[in-house]
Amino acid sequence: MKISDEIVEEHGLKKDEYSKIKVLLAREPNLLELGIFSAMWNEHCSYKSSKIHLKKLPTKNKSVIQGPGENAGVIDIGDDDAIIFKIESHNHPSFIEPYQGASTGVGGILRDVFTMGARPIALLNSIHFGSPNHKKTKNLLHGVVSGIGGYGNCIGVPTVAGETKFNNTYNENILVNAMAVGLAKKNKIFYSKAKGLNKSIVYVGSKTGRDGIHGASMASAEFDENSQEKRPTVQVGDPFTEKLLMEACLELMKDKSIISIQDMGAAGLTSSSVEMAFKGELGMDINLDDVPCREENMSPYEMMLSESQERMLIILNDGKEKEAKKIFDKWDLDFVVIGKTIDSKKLILRHKNQIVADIPIDALSSKAPVYERKWIKTKLPEKKTDIKSLKKVKIEDALIQILSSPNHSSKRWISEQFDQMVMGDTIQKSGSDSAIIKIHGKNKAIAVSVDSSANYCKAHPLTGGKQIVCESWRNLVAVGAKPIAITNCLNFGNPENPKIMGQFAETIEGIKEACEFLDYPVVSGNVSFYNGTNKKNIHPTPVIGGVGLISNIKNSIKYSFQKEGSVVLLIGKTFGHLYQSALFHEVYSVTEGPPPETNLINEKNNGNAVLKLNEEDLILSSHDVSSGGSIVALAEMSIESKYGVKINKPKKLSNLFEYFYGEDQGRYILEIEKKNLNKIQEILKLSNVFSEIIGITQKEWFELSGEFKIEINELYNLNNKWYYNY
Amino acid sequence: MNSSVIVFPGSNCDRDIADALEKLQFKNKMVWHKENELPKSDLIVIPGGFSYGDYLRSGAIAAKSKILEQVIKAGKDGCLILGICNGFQILIETGLLQGALLRNKNLKFLSKDIFIKIIKNNNSFCNKYKDNQVINLNIAHNEGNYFTNPDHLKYLEDRELIAFKYCNKAGEITDNSNPNGSLNNIAGIFNENKNILGMMPHPERMVSKLISNEDGVNLFSSLLK
Numbered sequence: 013m014k015i016s017d018e019i020v021e022e023h024g025l026k027k028d029e030y031s032k033i034k035v036l037l038a039r040e041p042n043l044l045e046l047g048i049f050s051a052m053w054n055e056h057c058s059y060k061s062s063k064i065h066l067k068k069l070p071t072k073n074k075s076v077i078q079g080p081g082e083n084a085g086v087i088d089i090g091d092d093d094a095i096i097f098k099i100e101s102h103n104h105p106s107f108i109e110p111y112q113g114a115s116t117g118v119g120g121i122l123r124d125v126f127t128m129g130a131r132p133i134a135l136l137n138s139i140h141f142g143s144p145n146h147k148k149t150k151n152l153l154h155g156v157v158s159g160i161g162g163y164g165n166c167i168g169v170p171t172v173a174g175e176t177k178f179n180n181t182y183n184e185n186i187l188v189n190a191m192a193v194g195l196a197k198k199n200k201i202f203y204s205k206a207k208g209l210n211k212s213i214v215y216v217g218s219k220t221g222r223d224g225i226h227g228a229s230m231a232s233a234e235f236d237e238n239s240q241e242k243r244p245t246v247q248v249g250d251p252f253t254e255k256l257l258m259e260a261c262l263e264l265m266k267d268k269s270i271i272s273i274q275d276m277g278a279a280g281l282t283s284s285s286v287e288m289a290f291k292g293e294l295g296m297d298i299n300l301d302d303v304p305c306r307e308e309n310m311s312p313y314e315m316m317l318s319e320s321q322e323r324m325l326i327i328l329n330d331g332k333e334k335e336a337k338k339i340f341d342k343w344d345l346d347f348v349v350i351g352k353t354i355d356s357k358k359l360i361l362r363h364k365n366q367i368v369a370d371i372p373i374d375a376l377s378s379k380a381p382v383y384e385r386k387w388i389k390t391k392l393p394e395k396k397t398d399i400k401s402l403k404k405v406k407i408e409d410a411l412i413q414i415l416s417s418p419n420h421s422s423k424r425w426i427s428e429q430f431d432q433m434v435m436g437d438t439i440q441k442s443g444s445d446s447a448i449i450k451i452h453g454k455n456k457a458i459a460v461s462v463d464s465s466a467n468y469c470k471a472h473p474l475t476g477g478k479q480i481v482c483e484s485w486r487n488l489v490a491v492g493a494k495p496i497a498i499t500n501c502l503n504f505g506n507p508e509n510p511k512i513m514g515q516f517a518e519t520i521e522g523i524k525e526a527c528e529f530l531d532y533p534v535v536s537g538n539v540s541f542y543n544g545t546n547k548k549n550i551h552p553t554p555v556i557g558g559v560g561l562i563s564n565i566k567n568s569i570k571y572s573f574q575k576e577g578s579v580v581l582l583i584g585k586t587f588g589h590l591y592q593s594a595l596f597h598e599v600y601s602v603t604e605g606p607p608p609e610t611n612l613i614n615e616k617n618n619g620n621a622v623l624k625l626n627e628e629d630l631i632l633s634s635h636d637v638s639s640g641g642s643i644v645a646l647a648e649m650s651i652e653s654k655y656g657v658k659i660n661k662p663k664k665l666s667n668l669f670e671y672f673y674g675e676d677q678g679r680y681i682l683e684i685e686k687k688n689l690n691k692i693q694e695i696l697k698l699s700n701v702f703s704e705i706i707g708i709t710q711k712e713w714f715e716l717s718g719e720f721k722i723e724i725n726e727l728y729n730l731n732n733k734w735y736y737n738y
Numbered sequence: 739m740n741s742s743v744i745v746f747p748g749s750n751c752d753r754d755i756a757d758a759l760e761k762l763q764f765k766n767k768m769v770w771h772k773e774n775e776l777p778k779s780d781l782i783v784i785p786g787g788f789s790y791g792d793y794l795r796s797g798a799i800a801a802k803s804k805i806l807e808q809v810i811k812a813g814k815d816g817c818l819i820l821g822i823c824n825g826f827q828i829l830i831e832t833g834l835l836q837g838a839l840l841r842n843k844n845l846k847f848l849s850k851d852i853f854i855k856i857i858k859n860n861n862s863f864c865n866k867y868k869d870n871q872v873i874n875l876n877i878a879h880n881e882g883n884y885f886t887n888p889d890h891l892k893y894l895e896d897r898e899l900i901a902f903k904y905c906n907k908a909g910e911i912t913d914n915s916n917p918n919g920s921l922n923n924i925a926g927i928f929n930e931n932k933n934i935l936g937m938m939p940h941p942e943r944m945v946s947k948l949i950s951n952e953d954g955v956n957l958f959s960s961l962l963k
Contacts, residue, residue, distance in 0.1 A: 161847050165878065166788040168750020252748050252791025342772075343747065431849045431878040433943050433950070434786075436754040450949070565948065 013043050023050035029381055036375040044313045044361070045369050051226070051279035051317055052286060052376040055541050060381050061507035062539040065520045070533045075496050077198065078535065083124040083275065084194075085535025086201055087497050089561050093451060094198045095458055096130040099138075099191035099501040099557040101540035105246040106188040107235070110155025111162065114139075114188045116249040118163040119321050121192040123275035126258045127324065129202040129265050130194025133435060134449050135164045137174040137190050138462045138501070138555040142183030144418050144738060149178070152186055153738075159249075160190065161429040166251035167258065170438050171430035172447035175462055178418045181470075184545035185235060189501040191557040193460055195451065202265060204274040206292030206327050206353055211271060213285070213296060213351040214333070216340055217257045217323035220281070221306035223247050224319025234506055235545040253322040253345070260343040261324065269332035276323040282316045284325040286359060290377040295358040298351035300368070312363045327353065387513035392472050393606050399590055399669050402600055407643075407668055408720035410599045414640050415647060416730045417598045418738075422651070425735030443652065444571035445487040445636055448562065457562040459493035462555060465639070467592045468607035470551040473515045477522020477554060478610045482677060484558035485530050486636040489619040490680060492569040492626045493560030495530070500537040500556050505549025507541045515552040516541075523554065529612040532558075567626055572653035573709045574632040579686050580657055582642055582706040583696070584618045584679030588670025594640040595673035608675050615678040621699040622680055628695075630688050637679035642706065643672035645681050647714060651731050656714040656724045659707040668719075683709060739962050741766045742779040744809065746800045751786035751822065751942065758942040759783070762958040769805060776808045781818045781961055784809070784825030786878070786940060796839065796881045797827030806832060818862055818961060819934040823879055826926070826936035835929055835936045837886035842879070843919025849878035851950070852917050854902040854925045854939055855909055861932040863901065866956035872909045873953035875939035877917060882938040884920040884927075894927060901926040901935055 020030045023046055033041055033049050041049060055061060071079035077094055078086035084098035102117025118135060125132050137160055142149045153176075164171045169192070224247035264270060272292070274284040281303070289296045300312050306320070328336060333349065340347035354360070359376065361369040405413075414420050427442040439457055440448035446461035463484045469476030481498065488495040500523065505512040527533055543550040562568050573580075590596055591605025625631050637645045643659070650656040662671045684692055689705075696703045715721040741764040745752045752768065759766045759781075767777045776782070789800035800806065806828070813819045813834050821829040829835045842848050853874055856867040867873070886894070894900050902925040906915040916923045918938070926937030941954030 158846065165847055165849075165880075166748070166750075166791065168787060250791070252788060252793070255750070255788075256747055428850050429847045431847075433849070433876050433878065433940070434750055434754065436757060436943060436946075436949060439949060 015040055015043065015046055019046065023047065024054055025050055029053060032381065036379060037371065044316065045371055047313050047317050048282050048369060048371060049376065051282045053380050057279050057283055058380045059539060061383050061385050061541060062516065063382050064384055065517050068520060068524050070524065070528050071535060073497065073531050073533050076533060076535055077201065080534065080536055082203060083127045085497065085499055086128065087535060087559065088198060089458065092198045094196045094201060095193060095559055096125050096128050096196055097191065097193040097499055097557065097559055098124050098536040099189055099499045099555060100538040101501050101503060102188045102190065103186060103503065103540055103543055106156055107186050109246040110152045111159040112246050112248050114156040114159030115163040116247045116321055117188050117190045118160055119249045119251060119254050120277050121190045122167065122169065122254065123277065125192040125194035126261055127202065127273050127275045128196065129200050130196035131262060132169045132192050132194045133437065134193040134447065134460055135169050135171040135190065136460060136462045136557060137171070138464055139174065140177045140179065140182045140187035140553060142178065142186065143180045144178055146183045150738065156188055157426050157429055163249055163251045165431045167255045168434050170432050170434050172432055172438055172449060173442050173461060175464065176423055176426060179466065179551065181551045184548065185543045185550055187503050187543065187553060189555045191462055191499065193559065200265065202270055202273050204272050204288050204291060206272050206288040206294055208271060209294065209353055209355050211330070211353045212328045212333060212349045213298065213353065214326045214328055215303060215323065215346065215348045215350045216326060217345055218250065218253050218320055219304040219306045219346060220310065220315055220318045221320045222310065222314055222318060225314060225317045234542045247319045247321050249321050256343040256345055257322050257324065260340050260345055263339050264336055269328055269336050271327040271329055273324060273326045276325060278319065280317065280319045286373060286376045288325065288327065289359065289373045293357065295354040295356045295360065295373060296351055297354045297360045300361055300363040302348050302350045304346040304348055312361060312368045385507055385513045386510040387517045388510045389514055390473050390518060393604060395591060395605050397602050397604065399667060405599060407716065408722065410595060410673065411643055411647060412730055414594050414598050414644055415727065416734055418734055419598065420594060420640060420644065421734035422732045424732060439565065439568060440491065445490040446493065448491055448568050450565060455565055457565050457568060459488045459491045459560045459562060460558065461487040462557045463487060464553055464555040466551040466553040467597060469519055469554060471592050471605065471607045473518035473552050474522045475607050475610060477519035478526040479607060479677060480554055480556050481523050481526035481530065481532065482610050482615045483638055484556040485532055486619060488558050488560035489622050490569065490634050490636040492567045493562045494623065495532050495558055495560040497533050497535045498556050498558050500534055500554055502537065502539045503543055503550065503553040503555065504541050505544045509549065512549050519552055519554050526612060530616055569626060569631050570633045571635055571649065572633060573649050573655040573657065573683055576655055576709055576711050577686065578632055578683045578709045579689050579705055580707040580709060581682045581684060581703050582679060583622060583682060583701060583703050584614065585676065585702045586642070586671055586674055587676045588667065588674035589676050590670060590674055593673055593675045594644065595669065608677050610677045617699060618678045618680065618701050621696055621701040624699065625692060625695060630684060630692055632683040632685065634680055634682045637681060639675065641673040641675050642679070642681065647727055649681060650714045650724045651728050655709045656712060657707045658710050658715045658717060660705065661717055739764050739780050740778055741781040741783060742769045742777055743783045743785055744769050744771065744805055746771045746789035746803065748789045748791050749785050749787035751940065755783050755785045755822065755942040758945045758958060761945060762962065771803045771805050773805055776812060779817060781820065782809055782812060784821040784828050786823030786825060789824055789828065797824060797831040800828045801831035810834060813934050816931065816933050821936040822940055822942065823938055826938055827881060829934065829936040834934050835927055836890055837884055839881045840883040840885050841881050842883050847880045848917055850917065851876050852939065853905050853907055853915060855905045855911065856902060857900050858898050861928065863935045863957055863960055866960040870909060872905060872907065874944065874951055875941060875954060876943045876950065877939050879938055882918045882920065884924040886921060891921065897930065899928045899930065900924055901928055902937060
């Protein structure tokens, strides 16, 4: 078949990219080869627009065992234990088919983690929808939430934390980011680099079907009015098979059979074989006649581009086939040797006794296009609106409006659809700053969280990028964990638009600065571009997944007020920054102005002081101050508790709205014993940390002295009703 | 006390229940579904999860598996059998317990802490609890809405075969405290000889104060001879 211009375009390749393919092959590709190039050269697999920027991110500290470039990142948590984790997007498929899209997003990220030898111990998610009033939103929300639950619940990994946000910007392009965290032994980590010649390449797991063909290419283009026609490119998940695959792989990993292993994710058999060969600097000779197929007469093209789920590629040590096969037979899974490693550094595919593709590996990987796209800076927006010029609302009405808004309502309706307790190690579930998961059989735990703040990033990507790393760090500190490293999922619009590319470049710059300063490196992640429909791009939405260590479980900090009569401290200085705040967005619909500044020195200093107080066992409960300011943080600490708080008015004469709703960064609320106040203030003073007493806990009532008083039961109801009534 | 936990492809609470049993000093063995023989057991547990993916109907395929023939035989001979969540669904599918577990009334998977009332303590599973004691356990299921016909319901009630009912914190059995729509708030039932118990809530998740509470401990300690 002659490759026409139309065929090239259908494969999402630009004209000059096609010319480059012809140069690299020194001939015209056939259709199968073109398909393979399109799968490997699309944005999703090649990172062609993001690569040069991603290189700037710090990826190492003393705990990092493996940074980006593998299936997931690996960190050391002591005692021979390693934590393996990654976040990934499944935005485009979830918009087209919410249940399957979200479900296979979870399945894919789980495979990334157990491929490396870890048993998954926690799942998290960050999901963003359009306006609740938009006609598609309700259906998408229901589908995505049950899809995430459907996979995690069945495979038996607890879904412990997440965030859900609504904004018009996602009306026609929702975001579904899933994160998985696994536990492995430090000396039992498996990598994807192939080694050794003439080794068996083994296909294990589900059979290959005609689903998900060109899924990665679909995810590398904007949507238009015909996006629903892309439904056949969405994969269908089978969590039951994945559970079997996981158990079989972990069983096989107990001995020394595996040289390398790679899951078949985006671009399926193509990308898994190419990646393994490229890293190992060798080639692969694969006989497609041996690939287990769901249907008869599947073409090589379909086999190579299918994104059927729950499949893995393994390179085995000599003579291990029999033992390995026995394990996969036990779990009723396919196990087929489909090829051998070769020294020619080529991908050779055979079908019905003919060579149907013959491509140099480097043409698909290191020689794939890399773009230094044009980008422009986003100016820091001006401060135009003054709070004093806005119509007067009662301070309690603003609080009620924020707490009962879709974005700030309790996510109980969602978390109740996820099994949060299976595996028996969930110490703290969703709803707090971070979830806490015990290391099975040990006296230590990890804290995990996901965060994003698209409003801040939209207003000023550089500040937003910095802020979101800090917020992640703070969320771990707030539960008593020492932050170790992050994974990031970078959701952006069309990188060919210089403004969008600028948002990306500057967000990365912000993330980099904060990560470097906090010694909080990026160990894994994913970029999702082309989030938009008909040239309307989404707000830049980097999502940060953080992992920290609690060396002794008794040092984990609760999130709700613990007793009556405790002193409540506000750590960190309040300036009253209201632009891009929940107050401005939810109550006044004012969306202009800059995000709050992030002072990295204060951030680090304040956080370390909180950890120090915690080491001395001086904190009863704590919460970071984020969206909604200190008053919302105080309300959240009361809502799940028997105790409320009587809040003092600020001593210095200042605007109450600025003081209580301002979203200045680097702040925490701490509940402490009255008798320890002096000691704590001394420690804080020595650490140069600003603190002030903001209130005293009390039974039943949430109260701002001289202003208003609400029963905490009522606050609970206000905070909990939105989802159930939606 | 020797216990056996049956493991199906798709079981996912098998490790949790084994940990709880071992904590309570049971000598526990895991039994793979393809095995023909059961080890000597005083207690057999069918754990939660999604056996065979719960495709077809929850528990339907597991009920036809090889090892279940032995479990059914042991149950008829008086061996203690505990089915939790998917285990309860499987016991219903085998016919060892009667009734049906329908989809939750809100048609959604539901994972939350709930209260149940111990109806009577005069049986092997509850003798360390008090009559009418209220305990706090966790549920996590899609199909836990117990249903049966009026004659069978009367039979269950007359013979005191209802083990637990969903209730509120104060022990009142109300519609609001019924999470999944179960008939008469039924959360667990016995067979006629009370050697077999099927329940939707997970007692094995409530054996540690650090993680949750210890309300599930007495169910296991009741079984210890």
